[in-house]
Amino acid sequence: MTHHVGLLICFCGTAFFISISSPLEAQKAASGSAPQVTNITSSRLEIPRQNQQLKLGEENEVAILLNGYKANKIYARFDYLDDDGNPSSSSVESETAITYHPASNADVKVVPERLGKAKLHLDVRFEDGAVQAEVLEIETVLSDDRPEKFLVARGGAGRTFGTIYLGISGGSNHLVLGPMAVFPGANRAAPIPASYVRFTMFAADGSNPPISLDESSGKITALHIGHALVESTFDGFSELTCVDVMENASDGGDRTNCHELVPAGMTPPESGIDLSKPPSKIRIPPQQ
Numbered sequence: 694m695t696h697h698v699g700l701l702i703c704f705c706g707t708a709f710f711i712s713i714s715s716p717l718e719a720q721k722a723a724s725g726s727a728p729q730v731t732n733i734t735s736s737r738l739e740i741p742r743q744n745q746q747l748k749l750g751e752e753n754e755v756a757i758l759l760n761g762y763k764a765n766k767i768y769a770r771f772d773y774l775d776d777d778g779n780p781s782s783s784s785v786e787s788e789t790a791i792t793y794h795p796a797s798n799a800d801v802k803v804v805p806e807r808l809g810k811a812k813l814h815l816d817v818r819f820e821d822g823a824v825q826a827e828v829l830e831i832e833t834v835l836s837d838d839r840p841e842k843f844l845v846a847r848g849g850a851g852r853t854f855g856t857i858y859l860g861i862s863g864g865s866n867h868l869v870l871g872p873m874a875v876f877p878g879a880n881r882a883a884p885i886p887a888s889y890v891r892f893t894m895f896a897a898d899g900s901n902p903p904i905s906l907d908e909s910s911g912k913i914t915a916l917h918i919g920h921a922l923v924e925s926t927f928d929g930f931s932e933l934t935c936v937d938v939m940e941n942a943s944d945g946g947d948r949t950n951c952h953e954l955v956p957a958g959m960t961p962p963e964s965g966i967d968l969s970k971p972p973s974k975i976r977i978p979p980q981q
Contacts, residue, residue, distance in 0.1 A: 733824055748836040750836060755800065756798065767801050770783060809833060813831050839929065844873050845871065845872050847868065860915060863941075870892070895921065897953070935961075
């Protein structure tokens, strides 16, 4: 197990957290790309404090001021906040692209992967070895561009095709659908909150379906043996997900793609049995 050790240093009433033993720090040192830290500063990097709205799943440019200094590397990390303003999840810290402009201005490029309020952490390594850390409060909003793809993950495993098998008892009796979209230029799917998605259920007996569907969260729960089809719709895209409820979800006795429930004009979802679906080039993030 790798332990994370940090150093909290205050300059003029402002606190900066510098990681000194994270795996990423070891990687930076081992690569030889980062100069040896000579001092920790608070006066070189400035970030304009206007309201920052970034677009989900897109490469966004964030303006910074370097006051005549040249950065060797800049690393970025997002802390995504819950409704109470507390971090609920974090992205992996990674190096960002830098674009320099006249008069000490520059842009860093970052890609937020969750909607809502977040904190963007920037760790700047200057060419002379000085370092400075800053935090910017941002809000991630939906992209103005229509997604290139819309996917629905089957629970926390991140698989986006194939029938869902539930049992009427035990731990396999429920699952949460994970809508996500791929925006132009991105190589990673961004989770879409269930509140932005319309879920519709189809069953042979609409008055007694084999599953319950919580439209506010995308959670499906087994009620009795049978098949059901869930349509997830977002920004003009629709994805069908087949749900097969059995006595035991792992018995392998029943295989279906709910073809008998598919609305006219739509293509049945892939069952996932033949495993012929080619691997996707889109990275699927783990669900929180």
